[in-house]
Amino acid sequence: MKIGVIGTGYVGLVQGVILAEFGMNVTCMDVIEEKIERLKNGELPIYEPGLREIMDRNVQANRLKFTTDIKETTENSDVIFIAVGTPPKNDGSADLTYVLEVASNISMYMNGYKVIVNKSTVPVGTGKLVESTISKVLTERGVDHSFDIVSNPEFLREGKAVRDCLTPDRVVIGTDSDKAKEIMKSVYDVLYINQTPFVFTNVETSEMIKYASNAFLAVKISFINEMALLAEKTGADIQEIARAMGMDGRISPKFLHAGPGYGGSCFPKDTKAIVDIARKYGEEMFVIEAAIRANEKQKYKMVEKIRFTLSEDGDLTGKTIGVLGLSFKPETDDMRDAPSIDIINGLVAYGANIQAYCPEGIKEAKWRLEHLGRNIKYMNDEYEAAKEAEALVIVTEWHQFRGMDLKKIIENMNDNFLFDLRNIFSKREKLLGNFKYYGVGR
Ligand SMILES: NC(=O)C1=CN([C@@H]2O[C@H](COP(=O)(O)OP(=O)(O)OC[C@H]3O[C@@H](n4cnc5c(N)ncnc54)[C@H](O)[C@@H]3O)[C@@H](O)[C@H]2O)C=CC1
Numbered sequence: 001m002k003i004g005v006i007g008t009g010y011v012g013l014v015q016g017v018i019l020a021e022f023g024m025n026v027t028c029m030d031v032i033e034e035k036i037e038r039l040k041n042g043e044l045p046i047y048e049p050g051l052r053e054i055m056d057r058n059v060q061a062n063r064l065k066f067t068t069d070i071k072e073t074t075e076n077s078d079v080i081f082i083a084v085g086t087p088p089k090n091d092g093s094a095d096l097t098y099v100l101e102v103a104s105n106i107s108m109y110m111n112g113y114k115v116i117v118n119k120s121t122v123p124v125g126t127g128k129l130v131e132s133t134i135s136k137v138l139t140e141r142g143v144d145h146s147f148d149i150v151s152n153p154e155f156l157r158e159g160k161a162v163r164d165c166l167t168p169d170r171v172v173i174g175t176d177s178d179k180a181k182e183i184m185k186s187v188y189d190v191l192y193i194n195q196t197p198f199v200f201t202n203v204e205t206s207e208m209i210k211y212a213s214n215a216f217l218a219v220k221i222s223f224i225n226e227m228a229l230l231a232e233k234t235g236a237d238i239q240e241i242a243r244a245m246g247m248d249g250r251i252s253p254k255f256l257h258a259g260p261g262y263g264g265s266c267f268p269k270d271t272k273a274i275v276d277i278a279r280k281y282g283e284e285m286f287v288i289e290a291a292i293r294a295n296e297k298q299k300y301k302m303v304e305k306i307r308f309t310l311s312e313d314g315d316l317t318g319k320t321i322g323v324l325g326l327s328f329k330p331e332t333d334d335m336r337d338a339p340s341i342d343i344i345n346g347l348v349a350y351g352a353n354i355q356a357y358c359p360e361g362i363k364e365a366k367w368r369l370e371h372l373g374r375n376i377k378y379m380n381d382e383y384e385a386a387k388e389a390e391a392l393v394i395v396t397e398w399h400q401f402r403g404m405d406l407k408k409i410i411e412n413m414n415d416n417f418l419f420d421l422r423n424i425f426s427k428r429e430k431l432l433g434n435f436k437y438y439g440v441g442r
């Protein structure tokens with residue numbers, strides 16, 4: 001089976017690499033020449049543990065190649081995955097420009113039956129829109145190639161993308177065509193015979209499953225974050241609350257970690273998008289809207305806590321704050337909608353100087369936080385970030401922070417405030433007694 005993957009962002013690249021690993025012949029295409037050049041040279045444009053080895057192996061086996069040529073990719077592929085971005089517009093709705101552009105481009109070069117698979121997260125109805133876009137171009141070309149549309153949303157998590165794609169919890173395939181359904185089974189043959197759960201449904205249901213899943217997880221996080229705010233005021237411990245709640249199989253312990261709010265390229269954008277989709281259909285998503293508001297509040301609350309702990313009037317002028325972890329979660333360099341951005345902006349707005357360190361996020365942080373000028377310095381490790389600082393704030397729970405030498409940290413600091421926004425340290429940790437320690441919700 002010959003596969004084309006259009007778009008080599010997170011999803012496209014991981015999908016292409018994993019399908020090659022499953023034995024497919026895969027061509028990954030992108031419009032960004034520099035990205036494709038880097039991939040051809042064996043360089044990964046993203047940080048994703050374990051991906052590099054699988055990519056190298058499949059390039060060497062001649063099952064995986066990279067190109068900027070949409071004509072060649074279309075003509076040589078039986079199944080074409082669309083995996084381009086669907087960023088939020090100003091009103092929160094999903095921008096379908098790239099998806100529809102790809103649909104047009106593909107139809108310019110279709111030379112026979114193709115299965116067009118949408119991997120991007122798209123509003124309900126996009127499958128139909130892609131179908132009509134392709135049909136229109138084919139009519140203009142005066143050709144009559146048949147094709148089927150499939151919705152196949154992606155559920156991978158950044159930082160764990162390889163594992164998530166090799167052993168997914170489920171594969172969702174939305175299509176009205178039996179022929180396309182059989183072809184999709186053979187694309188995912190390795191998973192299918194391994195008894196991975198498959199959900200076959202129609203395109204609209206599949207499109208909605210993706211938004212419903214992300215929105216539900218976002219609601220779960222906002223829920224526990226609000227409980228954490230209350231726990232903190234009442235003397236309760238959110239970690240014990242979450243643990244006990246999670247013991248109920250109907251609740252599950254996953255996505256019940258209180259923190260500084262969710263971030264990343266998907267939860268913030270997809271929650272806003274489904275609210276917008278619902279509005280267009282005359283429905284209101286009160287629960288999701290509340291989760292979005294609670295998430296904004298959570299980040300604001302973190303800033304307020306730090307401000308008024310460090311200074312009675314909340315003025316941070318002259319204070320140096322070390323910030324550990326910039327990427328929106330560990331094991332990724334992705335800074336899209338990272339809580340660190342709002343928290344750092346908030347602290348600087350009240351006069352603080354920031355010494356930031358992140359194992360992978362610094363490169364992207366430098367341009368996203370460029371407007372802060374000399375109010376932010378980027379350090380080489382956690383100890384430098386703590387140097388002569390009044391406070392240290394852990395925003396993202398990279399493993400290396402869990403193991404850092406707290407004695408060395410405190411020796412470097414000018415004062416001893418430690419804000420652990422991910423609750424990575426147990427309250428029982430002996431050395432924590434030397435800090436003025438603040439977790440979240442305990
Ligand atoms: N990042 C993630 O962890 C996940 C993302 N998704 C969804 O998957 C989709 C893609 O997300 P990412 O991979 O993060 O996006 P991304 O923004 O990292 O990458 C998109 C890629 O598409 C390319 N592109 C744009 N227009 C193109 C065109 N006309 N022809 C060829 N290439 C084109 C861009 O150059 C870019 O390399 C989004 O809808 C997202 O919501 C779904 C699950 C996980």
Ligand SMILES: O=C(O)[C@H]1O[C@H](OP(=O)(O)OP(=O)(O)OC[C@H]2O[C@@H](n3ccc(=O)[nH]c3=O)[C@H](O)[C@@H]2O)[C@H](O)[C@@H](O)[C@@H]1O
Binds near residue numbers: 121260262266329
């Ligand atoms: O559609 C997407 O793009 C993806 O979005 C999320 O994946 P991802 O954004 O990579 O990362 P998550 O691990 O879900 O974390 C998202 C945010 O929630 C936060 N989070 C997560 C879990 C938790 O208990 N508490 C919490 O604050 C994380 O710190 C992070 O900021 C989903 O988990 C994936 O299933 C989905 O495919």
